[in-house]
Amino acid sequence: xxxxxxxxxxxxxxxxxxxxxxxxxxxxxxxxxxxxxxxxxxxxxxxxxxxxxxxxxxxxxxxxxxxxxxxxxxxxxxxxxxxxxxxxxxxxxxxxxxxxxxxxxxxxxxxxxxxxxxxxxxxxxxxxxxxxxxxxxxxxxxxxxxxxxxxxxxxxxxxxxxxxxxxxxxxxxxxxxxxxxxxxxxxxxxxxxxxxxxxxxxxxxxxxxxxxxxxxxxxxxxxxxxxxxxxxxxxxxxxxxxxxxxxxxxxxxxxxxxxxxxxxxxxxxxxxxxxxxxxxxxxxxxxxxxxxxxxxxxxxxxxxxxx
Amino acid sequence: xxxxxxxxxxxxxxxxxxxxxxxxxxxxxxxxxxxxxxxxxxxxxxxxxxxxxxxxxxxxxxxxxxxxxxxxxxxxxxxxxxxxxxxxxxxxxxxxxxxxxxxxxxxxxxxxxxxxxxxxxxxxxxxxxxxxxxxxxxxxxxxxxxxxxxxxxxxxxxxxxxxxxxxxxxxxxxxxxxxxxxxxxxxxxx
Numbered sequence: 001x002x003x004x005x006x007x008x009x010x011x012x013x014x015x016x017x018x019x020x021x022x023x024x025x026x027x028x029x030x031x032x033x034x035x036x037x038x039x040x041x042x043x044x045x046x047x048x049x050x051x052x053x054x055x056x057x058x059x060x061x062x063x064x065x066x067x068x069x070x071x072x073x074x075x076x077x078x079x080x081x082x083x084x085x086x087x088x089x090x091x092x093x094x095x096x097x098x099x100x101x102x103x104x105x106x107x108x109x110x111x112x113x114x115x116x117x118x119x120x121x122x123x124x125x126x127x128x129x130x131x132x133x134x135x136x137x138x139x140x141x142x143x144x145x146x147x148x149x150x151x152x153x154x155x156x157x158x159x160x161x162x163x164x165x166x167x168x169x170x171x172x173x174x175x176x177x178x179x180x181x182x183x184x185x186x187x188x189x190x191x192x193x194x195x196x197x198x199x200x201x202x203x204x205x206x207x208x209x210x211x212x213x214x215x216x217x218x219x220x221x222x223x224x225x226x227x228x229x230x231x232x233x234x235x236x237x238x239x240x241x242x243x244x245x246x247x248x249x250x251x252x253x254x255x256x257x258x259x260x261x262x263x264x265x266x267x268x269x270x271x272x273x274x275x276x277x278x279x280x281x282x283x284x285x286x287x288x289x290x291x292x293x294x295x296x297x298x299x300x301x302x303x304x305x306x307x
Numbered sequence: 308x309x310x311x312x313x314x315x316x317x318x319x320x321x322x323x324x325x326x327x328x329x330x331x332x333x334x335x336x337x338x339x340x341x342x343x344x345x346x347x348x349x350x351x352x353x354x355x356x357x358x359x360x361x362x363x364x365x366x367x368x369x370x371x372x373x374x375x376x377x378x379x380x381x382x383x384x385x386x387x388x389x390x391x392x393x394x395x396x397x398x399x400x401x402x403x404x405x406x407x408x409x410x411x412x413x414x415x416x417x418x419x420x421x422x423x424x425x426x427x428x429x430x431x432x433x434x435x436x437x438x439x440x441x442x443x444x445x446x447x448x449x450x451x452x453x454x455x456x457x458x459x460x461x462x463x464x465x466x467x468x469x470x471x472x473x474x475x476x477x478x479x480x481x482x483x484x485x486x487x488x489x490x491x492x493x494x495x496x497x
Contacts, residue, residue: 006396028382028399037435040385070385304396 163222335367
């Protein structure tokens with residue numbers, strides 16, 4: 001029955017309580033990956049389709065491993081090798097997959113709202129693994145989990161998100177999620193990459209890196225997504241790095257134990273200097289580990305209530 | 308969830324504070340008697356009420372032998388056979404085993420043994436942590452009605468119950484008092 005499933009489409013429509021519950025679940029699931037047998041039988045016999053219509057290594061492999069650690073069966077379909085190149089529409093692809101009766105479809109798509117569309121037409125729980133420039137909710141959750149673990153709570157923390165805010169679904173999920181949990185979010189980037197309405201999501205926008213980084217508890221650097229940029233929004237990598245990149249001098253303005261985060265993959269020397277990326281304040285690999293735990297929690301959450 | 312007082316008309320005390328403490332002491336002494344090597348013993352409580360029970364048994368053993376066995380906490384939610392039967396997503400709590408499971412003489416501790424499904428899940432969960440030398444089962448109350456071929460090695464009290472009745476175990480650490488109650492004569496739904 002369509003509509004009776006539990007989905008994870010976006011953080012924007014979730015309450016702070018629901019987000020905290022997912023983070024608590026993820027905390028518990030992270031223990032499973034530290035055991036000798038890294039698998040629990042919870043989703044035995046369930047089928048999870050990873051439908052990735054855009055390139056992804058980290059998110060797709062992390063969803064796949066999360067499903068396997070919960071004992072679910074997975075089917076991976078990626079855009080380049082699928083019938084999409086033969087002209088099939090997203091809904092047709094999804095309906096064909098639905099004939100296999102999957103319990104969960106994890107979707108990454110270039111268009112905002114694609115997972116929402118699927119949730120209205122396909123009888124499976126839909127998990128948004130990134131839709132256009134809209135949201136990337138599991139990335140938002142793993143960022144929040146990382147901050148919560150290292151900063152002992154999110155409320156009242158100053159989080160600076162720096163980069164191409166306009167094209168970033170990571171930024172959008174981060175802003176709405178962190179704002180709901182009471183963080184003070186400052187977004188920063190070249191004016192060409194700062195949408196006019198961004199502050200309505202619950203953050204302050206600036207093009208001044210110093211203002212963004214000063215006294216921050218967390219600095220989250222975004223990747224300059226060259227594959228998404230159709231026009232020149234900044235003159236050169238070197239100039240971007242000088243004005244908006246994070247180096248040791250800029251980081252010194254933040255709190256002494258400020259966390260450095262990045263959703264990966266890093267353009268070393270563009271948005272992030274190597275000595276900062278690999279430095280003692282970097283929690284980038286914790287983010288990767290937490291991504292696995294968060295995705296296990298999300299699959300568990302979506303599988304529940306679907307009986 | 309409806310309160311027991313509203314669900315049942317009859318309430319009987321199975322174990323009062325004194326009887327419960329005696330039963331726990333007896334169980335502890337039985338564990339010591341059967342253990343070949345007390346220093347290899349580890350107790351694992353099944354969440355929620357198995358955990359304080361395991362801690363009390365460990366204290367009894369410490370008093371008798373001068374060695375306190377380590378106590379672990381096992382959450383079986385992810386191993387349950389009915390985990391997604393309800394609409395709510397069951398809460399998952401951490402499993403904490405502060406010792407090596409492999410080669411250990413393990414005593415699994417729970418408050419009530421009923422269908423046996425919890426213990427089946429606990430055994431599966433435990434095996435994922437290593438291969439113990441042996442696993443024994445200690446429960447405060449055995450109320451019968453097994454649905455799986457399992458039995459307890461150590462039983463504080465055996466209570467004959469009917470299906471649909473309820474055994475309530477109160478422990479000072481969680482509920483503020485020590486008592487086991489048998490609720491019967493369910494109210495007819497109107």
